[in-house]
Amino acid sequence: MSGDQCRRRVGIVGYGHLGQYLVQRLRDDGLRHGLELAFVWNRDADKLKGMVPAELRLGKLTDFLERHADIIVEVAHPCIAQAYGESFLRTADFMVGSPTALAGLETELKLRAVAQQSGHTLYIPSGALWGGQDIQRMDEGGMLQALTVTMVKHPDSFRLGGHLGELARHARQERTVLYDGPVRGLCPLAPNNVNTMAAACMAASSLGFDGVKGCLVADPALPDYHVVETEATGPGGFSVHTRRKNPAACGAVTGSATFAAFWSSLLVCRGHGGRVYLC
Numbered sequence: 389m390s391g392d393q394c395r396r397r398v399g400i401v402g403y404g405h406l407g408q409y410l411v412q413r414l415r416d417d418g419l420r421h422g423l424e425l426a427f428v429w430n431r432d433a434d435k436l437k438g439m440v441p442a443e444l445r446l447g448k449l450t451d452f453l454e455r456h457a458d459i460i461v462e463v464a465h466p467c468i469a470q471a472y473g474e475s476f477l478r479t480a481d482f483m484v485g486s487p488t489a490l491a492g493l494e495t496e497l498k499l500r501a502v503a504q505q506s507g508h509t510l511y512i513p514s515g516a517l518w519g520g521q522d523i524q525r526m527d528e529g530g531m532l533q534a535l536t537v538t539m540v541k542h543p544d545s546f547r548l549g550g551h552l553g554e555l556a557r558h559a560r561q562e563r564t565v566l567y568d569g570p571v572r573g574l575c576p577l578a579p580n581n582v583n584t585m586a587a588a589c590m591a592a593s594s595l596g597f598d599g600v601k602g603c604l605v606a607d608p609a610l611p612d613y614h615v616v617e618t619e620a621t622g623p624g625g626f627s628v629h630t631r632r633k634n635p636a637a638c639g640a641v642t643g644s645a646t647f648a649a650f651w652s653s654l655l656v657c658r659g660h661g662g663r664v665y666l667c
């Protein structure tokens with residue numbers, strides 16, 4: 389890639405595990421891929437000191453416009469897409485790293501509409517979802533009749549409160565189904581754990597968060613990997629079953645392959661017009 393005018397300026401919102409990884413990759417390899425950092429924002433600004441050059445730190449997220457980002461990447465919390473997604477999309481492409489935010493129907497409809505009006509793309513990273521674009525194509529062709537996503541992790545790899553947290557603690561003894569039902573109801577209960585299911589719902593938009601089934605399982609026999617299975621069915625007995633094993637450090641919410649997958653997703657984000665695009 390050559391010439392400053394070809395570079396896409398990337399704003400990173402959130403500086404936790406994923407944010408730090410993406411910032412490092414952008415600083416190491418960004419220019420080679422035509423990407424440069426526009427800004428980094430974190431709720432706790434002190435965390436950026438000594439890690440991110442002062443001129444790249446954004447103090448107030450509401451000042452994002454000053455940095456002229458071409459794409460803004462949220463890797464913080466679902467509340468960011470709910471509060472800022474609309475204003476991000478009015479001026480830039482937006483990759484929503486926490487797509488469980490879109491289980492709120494109002495947020496999903498608003499962001500879909502703004503993408504269409506503004507011509508900017510709402511990117512959904514595939515994360516641990518295998519075959520997401522095939523699911524999207526099947527859905528767009530009116531062929532997708534049902535979709536189930538099952539996620540299985542060690543009980544210590546869930547960050548859950550309430551009833552599901554209680555169930556996960558008991559699951560240290562034996563494999564336990566924590567939830568089995570529409571993804572819409574699961575996202576608010578496990579926002580950090582089921583982004584992959586939310587991505588599937590966005591890919592399968594005719595079924596959506598009410599039609600795609602999510603099954604969350606805690607299994608003490610899986611100490612160092614996570615499993616994601618998808619089952620898609622179509623007319624005339626058509627079916628596809630995938631099973632993805634993702635190595636993960638003991639107790640990690642995010643599997644290690646997910647970091648590289650996020651970087652690959654960002655490389656896809658070169659502007660696909662006013663639509664939702666699985667990347």
Ligand SMILES: NC(=O)c1ccc[n+]([C@@H]2O[C@H](COP(=O)([O-])OP(=O)(O)OC[C@H]3O[C@@H](n4cnc5c(N)ncnc54)[C@H](O)[C@@H]3O)[C@@H](O)[C@H]2O)c1
Binds near residue numbers: 581
């Ligand atoms: N799409 C996927 O497949 C996928 C995979 C892994 C993680 N995620 C999501 O990406 C996000 C970041 O993941 P991570 O592993 O880097 O998490 P992390 O906990 O390491 O970092 C989160 C960062 O966001 C900040 N933050 C937390 N709550 C916030 C709030 N309410 N408002 C603003 N900032 C807040 C924290 O200070 C921290 O810097 C999470 O929402 C997570 O659920 C998505």
